[in-house]
Every structure is written in C-alpha cells, then in structure tokens.
Amino acid sequence: MCMNYIYFFNQKNGTYPSPIKSSLSCVCCSSQAEENRKRENQAAILIQSWFRGCLERAYLSHLHKKAIIIQKIWRGFTARARVRQMVKAAYFIMKMNFYEEMAVRIQQRWRGFYARKHIHDFYARKSYMEGIIKKNNFVREELDEICYLQKKERESLKMIKEQTAKVYQAHRLHYLLSTKQCPGVFNSPFRQAPHEMELLLRQVKHSAPTRLVPKSRVSFLGIPDPAACSFSAPTESPWIKSTRTCSIRPALPPIASRNHQVMAVKARTKSLDVED
Amino acid sequence: MSQRQIIQVFEQYQKSRMQFVQTISDLAARPQNIEILHNAGVMSLLRPLLLDVVPGVQHTAALALGRLADSSNSLAEAVVKENILPDVVQSVTSHNRFQKKAAAFVLRAVSKHSPELSQAVVDCGGVDALVQCLMEFDPGVKEAAAWSLGCTARHNATLSQTVVNAGAVPLLVLCLLEPEMALKRIAASTLSDICKHTPELAHAVVDAGAIPHLAQLILSRDTKLKRQVFSALSQIAKHSADLSEMVAEVGVFPAAMTCLKDPDEYVRKNVTTLMREMAKQTAELSQLVVNCGGLGAVIDYLNDCSGSLRLPGIMMLGYVASHSESLAMAVILSKGVSQLAVCLSEEPEDHIKAATVWSIGQIGQHTPDHAKAVATANLLPKILKLYTDASSSEDLQAKSKKALKSILQKCTHLPALEPLLYDAPSKILKHVMCQFSKVLPHDSKARRLFVTSGGLKKVQEIQAEPGSVLQEHINAINSCFPEEIVRYHSPGYSEVLLERLENYQPT
Numbered sequence: 214m215c216m217n218y219i220y221f222f223n224q225k226n227g228t229y230p231s232p233i234k235s236s237l238s239c240v241c242c243s244s245q246a247e248e249n250r251k252r253e254n255q256a257a258i259l260i261q262s263w264f265r266g267c268l269e270r271a272y273l274s275h276l277h278k279k280a281i282i283i284q285k286i287w288r289g290f291t292a293r294a295r296v297r298q299m300v301k302a303a304y305f306i307m308k309m310n311f312y313e314e315m316a317v318r319i320q321q322r323w324r325g326f327y328a329r330k331h332i333h334d335f336y337a338r339k340s341y342m343e344g345i346i347k348k349n350n351f352v353r354e355e356l357d358e359i360c361y362l363q364k365k366e367r368e369s370l371k372m373i374k375e376q377t378a379k380v381y382q383a384h385r386l387h388y389l390l391s392t393k394q395c396p397g398v399f400n401s402p403f404r405q406a407p408h409e410m411e412l413l414l415r416q417v418k419h420s421a422p423t424r425l426v427p428k429s430r431v432s433f434l435g436i437p438d439p440a441a442c443s444f445s446a447p448t449e450s451p452w453i454k455s456t457r458t459c460s461i462r463p464a465l466p467p468i469a470s471r472n473h474q475v476m477a478v479k480a481r482t483k484s485l486d487v488e489d
Numbered sequence: 490m491s492q493r494q495i496i497q498v499f500e501q502y503q504k505s506r507m508q509f510v511q512t513i514s515d516l517a518a519r520p521q522n523i524e525i526l527h528n529a530g531v532m533s534l535l536r537p538l539l540l541d542v543v544p545g546v547q548h549t550a551a552l553a554l555g556r557l558a559d560s561s562n563s564l565a566e567a568v569v570k571e572n573i574l575p576d577v578v579q580s581v582t583s584h585n586r587f588q589k590k591a592a593a594f595v596l597r598a599v600s601k602h603s604p605e606l607s608q609a610v611v612d613c614g615g616v617d618a619l620v621q622c623l624m625e626f627d628p629g630v631k632e633a634a635a636w637s638l639g640c641t642a643r644h645n646a647t648l649s650q651t652v653v654n655a656g657a658v659p660l661l662v663l664c665l666l667e668p669e670m671a672l673k674r675i676a677a678s679t680l681s682d683i684c685k686h687t688p689e690l691a692h693a694v695v696d697a698g699a700i701p702h703l704a705q706l707i708l709s710r711d712t713k714l715k716r717q718v719f720s721a722l723s724q725i726a727k728h729s730a731d732l733s734e735m736v737a738e739v740g741v742f743p744a745a746m747t748c749l750k751d752p753d754e755y756v757r758k759n760v761t762t763l764m765r766e767m768a769k770q771t772a773e774l775s776q777l778v779v780n781c782g783g784l785g786a787v788i789d790y791l792n793d794c795s796g797s798l799r800l801p802g803i804m805m806l807g808y809v810a811s812h813s814e815s816l817a818m819a820v821i822l823s824k825g826v827s828q829l830a831v832c833l834s835e836e837p838e839d840h841i842k843a844a845t846v847w848s849i850g851q852i853g854q855h856t857p858d859h860a861k862a863v864a865t866a867n868l869l870p871k872i873l874k875l876y877t878d879a880s881s882s883e884d885l886q887a888k889s890k891k892a893l894k895s896i897l898q899k900c901t902h903l904p905a906l907e908p909l910l911y912d913a914p915s916k917i918l919k920h921v922m923c924q925f926s927k928v929l930p931h932d933s934k935a936r937r938l939f940v941t942s943g944g945l946k947k948v949q950e951i952q953a954e955p956g957s958v959l960q961e962h963i964n965a966i967n968s969c970f971p972e973e974i975v976r977y978h979s980p981g982y983s984e985v986l987l988e989r990l991e992n993y994q995p996t
Contacts, residue, residue: 338815345819349785352746356786360750 383413390414506546510538514553523560531557532567539576544585551580551591559598565606568599574613581618586627593622593633597640604644611641611648616655623660628669635664635672639679646686653683653690658697665702673706674714681721688728695725695735704739712753719745719759723766730770737767737774742781749786757790758798765805772812779809779816784823791828799832800841807848814855821862826852830866843885846872850892857901864905869896873913893917901928903935910947915959918951922962929969936969940978945970949979 329335391397391411399411513531516522531553538550554573558565568574580592596615600607610616615637622634638657642649657679664676680699684691699721706718722741726733741763748760764783768775778784784806791802806825810817820826826849833845849872853863863869875881876889897920900906909921925948929936939945948966953959967975976982 341815342818342822345779345782345784346822348780348782349823352782353785353789356747356750356789359747363750364752 379410379413380417383410383417386410387414387417387419503543503546506538506541507543507549510535510546510549510553514549514556517553517556517560520560523557523564526557527561527564527567532564532571532573536571536573536576539573539580544588547580548585548587548591551577551588551595555591555594555598557598558595559601562602565599565602568595569606569609574599574609574615578613578615578618581615581622586625586630589622589625589630590627590633593619593630593637597633597637600637601640601643604648607641607644607648610637611651616641616651616657620655620657620660623657623664628667628672631664631667632669632672632675635661635675635679639675639682642679643682646690649683649686649690653693658683658694658699662697662699662702665699665706670711670714673709674711674717677703677706677714677717677721681717681724684721684728685724688732691725691728691732695732700725700735700739704741704744707741707744707748712751712756715748715751715756716753716759719748719756719763723759723763726763727766727769730774733767733770733774736763737777742777742783746781746783746786749790754794754798757794758801761787761790761801761805765801765808768805769808772816775809775812775816778805779819784809784820784825788823788825788828791832795835797838797841799836800844803829803832803841803844803848807844807851810848811851814859817852817855817859820852821859826862826866826868830868830871833868833871839882839885842875843882843888846875846885846888846892850888850895853892854895854899857899860896860900861902861905863896864900864902867905869893869900869905870908870912873909873917876917877912877914890916894920897921897924900924903928903939907939907942907944910944915953919957919959919962922948922959922966926962926965926969929966940970940974945974946978949975 389397389399389410391400391407396402397411397414399408399414401408513526513535516526535550535554535557538546539554541547541550554568554577558568577592577595580588581596583589583592596610596619600610600615619634619638622630623638625631625634638652638661642652661676661680664672665680667673667676680694680703684694703718703722706714709715722736726736745760745763748756751757751760764778764787768778787802787805791799794802806820806829810820810825829845829849829852833842833849836842836845849863849868853860872889872893876886876893881889894917897906897909897917901924903925906921906924909917913921925939925944929939945966948963951959951963953963
C-alpha cells in the first residue's frame with residue numbers, strides 16, 4: 214500500500230508542475246512575486262498532496278475494512294466447515310467405537326459359547342471319561358476271557374500229552390497185564406477196583422513182536438497237531454483198540470520172515486476172534 | 490611194510506584224533522574242567538585240529554573250542570591272542586554245514602564277552618563270513634550265524650553299524666519268515682540288539698520292512714519268541730516319534746494287549762515296555778493307548794506283578810499323565826493313583842520308588858482336581874517322608890521334592906495340606922503356606938476349620954526370617970483372622986496374660 218501511495222504520489226507529482234500557477238504576474242516585483250509564487254506553489258503542493266494523501270488513506274482504509282470483512286467471513290466459513298467435518302468425524306468415530314464395543318461383546322459371548330460347547334466341551338469330556346472306564350472294564354473282561362481260554366487250551370494240551378505218554382507206556386508194559394490165573398501188578402487183590410494202568414493195559418492193542426518198525430515212530434509223532442486245539446477226549450491212538458470192527462487193518466505178514474505162513478494164519482485167527 | 494599196515498597207522502592216528510576231540514568237547518561241557526583244560530594248554534592243541542583233513546575232527550574241534558571260549562573270558566581272549574580266529578573264519582566259509590555251525594558257535598562264544606573281543610572278530614572278517622552263512626539253506630547254520638551277529642551287535646553302536654553295513658538286516662528279516670521257531674527267536678533277538686543303540690540303526694531295520702513281520706509274530710504261541718518280538722518292537726519305538734508311529738500304524742496295539750495276560754512275566758514286562766515307549770513320544774500316541782483300554786490292563790498288570798517288573802508300568806502311567814490333563818484325569822479315573830500308592834508302599838527299592846513318585850507328580854501337577862485326587866489318597870505325607878528320610882538316595886529325594894512342589898502349587902484341598910504343616914522343611918513349607926494364603930481369604934468355613942484344627946497355632950510357631958517369602962505368606966494368613974485370635978494362638982500368650990494379671994491393680 215505504501216508503495217502504491219508513493220507511486221501514486223510520484224505519478225501525481227509528475228503531473229503537478231504544470232497545472233498549479235500563481236496569481237501574481239508583476240515584473241518589478243517579479244522576484245518577490247516569483248518568490249511568493251514559489252512559496253505559494255509549494256504550499257499549494259503541500260496542501261494538495263496532503264489532501265490527496267488523505268483521500269488515498271481513506272480509500273485504503275475503506276479497502277482494508279472491506280478486505281477484513283471478506284477475510285473474516287471467509288475464515289468463519291472455512292472454520293465452520295472444518296468444525297462440521299470434525300464433528301462428523303468425531304461422531305463417526307463414536308459410532309464406530311460403539312459398534313466395535315458391541316461387536317466385541319457379541320464376539321466374546323459367541324467365543325465363550327463356542328469354546329464351552331465345542332472346544333472344551335464339558336459333557337463330551339465327561340462322556341469320554343466314562344467311556345474310558347467302560348472300555349477299561351470291557352478290555353479287562355475280554356483279556357480275562359482270552360486268558361481263560363488260553364489256559365484251558367494249555368491244560369488240554371498237557372492232558373493230551375500226558376495221556377499219550379501213559380498210553381505209550383502201557384503199550385511198552387503190556388506184559389504186566391493180569392491174566393485169569395495171576396493178577397498183574399496193577400490189579401492187586403487188596404484193591405477195590407483195578408488201577409487205571411490196568412484198565413489202560415487192557416485197552417492197549419498189543420502189536421506183534423517184530424523188529425521196531427520206524428513207521429510206528431512216525432505214527433507216534435503223527436498224532437494230531439497240538440496247535441489244533443480239540444477239546445474232545447484223547448484222540449484215536451494207534452495203540453488203543455478201536456471198537457469198530459471193520460476198521461482193523463489186517464496185519465500184513467513180514468516179507469523176510471521164515472514163519473511166513475504161520476504169521477499169516479495167526480493174523481487171520483486174530484481178526485476172526487475180534488469179529489466174534 | 491605192506492600198504493595195509495601203513496594205512497592202518499594213519500587210520501589209528503585218525504581214530505585217536507577223533508577220540509581226543511570228542512573227549513575234550515565232552516569235558517568242556519562241564520564248567521569245573523575248564524580251568525584244568527586251560528592250564529593243560531588245550532588251545533594250542535586244538536588249533537591244528539581245526540584245519541584237519543577229516544571233517545568230523547574239524548567240526549568236533551570247533552565245538553570243543555566254542556564250549557571252552559563260551560565258559561570264560563580268559564579263554565576267549567586266549568583264542569584271540571593265539572590267532573585262532575582267522576582259521577575259524579576260514580571254517581565258516583567252508584562248505585560243510587556242520588563245520589559252519591560249529592565255527593559260528595565259536596565266533597559267538599568269543600564275541601559275547603566284551604566289545605574288544607567282538608572287535609577282534611570283526612577285524613578278522615568274521616561279520617562278512619557270518620552274513621554269507623545267513624544266505625544258506627540250513628536253518629541250523631542260519632541260527633548260529635544270526636546268534637553270533639546278535640552277540641556282536643549287542644555291545645555298542647559301532648559294532649552294530651558294522652553288522653548293518655555288511656548287509657545283515659534284510660537277511661535277518663527273511664529269517665523271521667522261516668518256519669523254524671528257534672530261528673525266528675534268534676532273528677528277533679538279533680534285530681532287537683541292533684536297533685537298541687541309535688535311531689539310524691533302528692531306521693535301517695525299519696527300512697528293511699521288519700515291522701509288519703514282527704507284528705505278525707505277536708500272534709504266535711511261543712513264549713520266548715513273543716519276548717524277543719516285543720523287545721525288538723520297543724527298542725524300535727523308543728528312539729523317536731515317527732518310529733513309534735510306524736509301529737502303531739501296523740496295528741500292534743490291540744493285539745499286544747492280549748499278551749498282557751500271558752503267563753510268562755517277561756512277555757508281560759516287554760509288552761508294558763513297548764506301551765511305555767509309545768506313550769512317551771507324543772500325546773496322540775498316548776491317546777491311542779488310552780483309547781484301546783490300555784490303562785486298565787496296565788493297572789491290572791501292576792497289581793499282579795512285583796519288584797522291578799513293575800517299573801515299565803509305573804513309568805508308562807507317568808508318561809501318559811504328563812501329556813495333558815484329560816489323560817491325567819483318565820489315569821486317575823482308572824484307579825491309577827491308588828495302584829501307585831500301593832506300589833509306593835510295597836516296593837523296597839529306591840529307584841522304583843523314585844519312578845513312582847515321579848509318576849504321581851506328573852498326575853497331580855495339572856489342576857486342583859488332580860492335586861485333590863492325589864492328596865485324598867494320602868500320598869503327600871508319604872512323599873514328604875521319602876523326601877526327608879536320610880536313607881533315601883539323592884535321586885529319590887530330588888524327585889520327591891519336585892513332585893511335592895508341583896502338586897502343592899495346585900493343591901487347594903486344605904485338610905490334606907494340614908498334616909504337612911507339622912513336619913515339612915522350610916522349602917516345602919513355603920509352598921504350603923502359599924496355598925493357604927491363597928485359599929483362606931475367600932473361604933470362611935475353611936478359616937474356621939483352620940483355627941479349630943490347630944493349624945493357626947502351628948503357623949504362629951513357625952519362625953521365618955522377616956522379608957522372606959515365608960514371612961509374607963504368614964502375614965497374609967494372619968491378616969485373614971481377627972487380631973485377638975492371632976494373638977491368642979501365638980506362643981507365649983499365656984505368659985503375656987499372666988504378666989498383665991500381675992500388673993493389674995483392682996480399683
């Protein structure tokens with residue numbers, strides 16, 4: 214503004230020299246008139262410049278005031294807009310906080326519910342524990358059963374073994390059988406009933422006193438496999454006489470024996486006896 | 490001399506050689522003759538007979554040598570020192586199967602005594618020769634070879650690695666499939682000896698496909714075979730979790746439990762060892778064991794047996810309980826705690842007691858319910874007694890302390906804690922006090938019980954350094970009760986009252 218003022222004044226100054234003229238035009242007192250003229254000219258210049266200055270100043274202050282009004286209104290406008298925006302934002306944030314708080318509550322309840330129902334399911338755990346106890350008891354019973362069965366199997370195998378051993382012994386001790394005249398060792402007259410060995414001896418089939426054929430050994434070992442547990446009574450031993458008459462194998466006469474015909478006759482008479 | 494007479498001389502010599510070796514081998518069968526034979530210098534005499542022309546003499550000489558080396562360490566060392574081993578290895582590679590068997594017997598007898606002797610056998614190329622024997626048809630030869638490989642591999646990991654590097658493992662797995670029972674037993678036992686040292690060896694055995702065959706053999710009837718099979722499976726399973734999982738995948742589990750009722754105690758012990766190794770690895774495997782009803786079976790097993798046979802069962806319960814609190818609760822509900830209490834009271838040995846105490850600690854450490862179950866079985870005073878007893882070993886004391894600490898930190902069942910107030914040393918006492926100070930502020934009935942049972946009186950009598958944790962807890966407990974009651978129970982209160990009485994002037 215100041216610059217404008219100066220500029221304005223200088224501009225004005227530029228045009229000044231010409232218009233202002235002094236009223237006095239006498240030649241003899243032209244020097245005094247000249248001096249007066251100059252002095253008045255200067256005074257007029259001063260007055261005029263001051264007056265113009267006032268005009269400018271008034272104009273400038275008018276402009277200032279208007280500028281201030283404009284700026285004031287503008288600043289108020291932007292500030293209010295900003296405040297409105299801030300209020301909107303704060304409101305938005307408040308709402309979001311509220312929503313989030315509510316969402317947190319919902320999630321808390323949901324997660325608690327879900328965890329209690331599925332992850333740390335109390336009733337499932339309880340039923341699991343009860344299931345384990347039941348399973349333990351069940352397994353115990355099963356194991357007891359299996360143990361019992363295995364024991365019975367082992368005992369039956371043992372019995373079969375013992376029985377076969379006894380039968381084999383009876384087969385070897387066949388000569389101790391009691392006869393009509395003379396009671397055997399196992400059939401003492403002082404006993405109420407004959408000893409079991411005596412009964413076995415009676416049952417055992419006496420084989421012909423040939424040389425010990427290896428086949429008899431094989432048949433001893435060919436007794437049914439102990440692994441196949443048969444709980445039935447001691448098996449068909451080749452030494453025990455079977456009651457079925459038709460299954461008796463005829464004793465083949467030995468090939469290299471001299472009493473070939475005698476043995477054949479003996480065998481035939483034996484089979485005839487049994488058939489009776 | 491005629492030809493016949495000359496030949497007769499040779500025949501006589503042969504007969505006398507044969508008689509000599511047969512007599513020596515019969516004498517060597519009795520242990521009392523060994524020393525005498527050794528002093529008579531039998532080794533140097535038998536050595537040339539090993540390389541004899543007649544095969545009968547050769548193999549009887551080898552048999553005698555084997556029996557001598559079998560019975561004593563010094564004779565086995567003599568075999569090595571006198572360089573008889575290369576000759577023996579030579580016999581192993583011969584064609585006659587009796588000689589092979591006898592030579593393998595000698596190698597076994599030498600290598601079974603110590604790792605150095607086994608190393609000597611390995612250095613002579615014994616292992617390769619034995620592996621060649623494993624490819625034979627005759628089951629007796631295979632059995633002898635497998636047994637010697639087993640004795641060699643038993644000692645340490647490097648020897649096992651040598652056996653594996655010679656390619657023995659696939660042949661041993663094939664031996665498992667043979668019909669002869671003795672061969673199966675020996676093959677299983679050798680595999681067990683190989684696997685037990687390191688995980689890599691166990692992997693080598695598993696890669697040869699041993700596990701399915703071993704699992705099939707569980708169903709056999711032979712007792713000794715079952716012992717070896719279970720031992721082999723547990724040695725495989727013990728190294729890492731994936732090996733255990735491989736064993737579990739084959740479906741070993743439900744079948745193995747039937748063997749828990751086997752009449753032979755070592756079979757039962759090995760089954761329980763297998764279960765322990767599997768339960769140790771991960772929580773899922775423990776879960777598998779529990780779901781198959783294993784807990785009930787093991788607890789019955791503990792009931793039936795005694796002594797060091799109980800150890801794997803006790804440790805199995807501890808490992809199962811250590812994984813999670815639901816498994817620990819399963820152990821409690823299967824009456825595990827009462828069984829462990831029985832074991833604790835019956836067993837005299839310290840290491841079994843230490844294992845029992847550790848297991849109890851694992852069960853009780855999870856939540857207050859678990860601690861309460863342990864406390865109501867009246868176990869806490871017993872463990873305390875083991876801790877303070879001077880005759881317990883260090884290991885037992887350390888384990889008791891740890892178990893007590895972990896149980897006490899969760900125990901809120903005050904009637905069980907009270908007996909501990911009386912005899913506990915200060916380290917345990919501070920945990921007890923801590924528990925009291927946590928429970929008493931909230932429960933008025935407990936406070937009443939505490940006062941009437943004399944607990945408050947005992948607390949006042951405890952001397953603790955001011956500023957220590959114990960003193961803080963004591964202060965916390967005292968602040969739960971009104972001043973007068975605390976003062977009433979503090980020691981020396983009667984003297985204070987009497988003093989007041991003396992100073993009192995009735996107006």
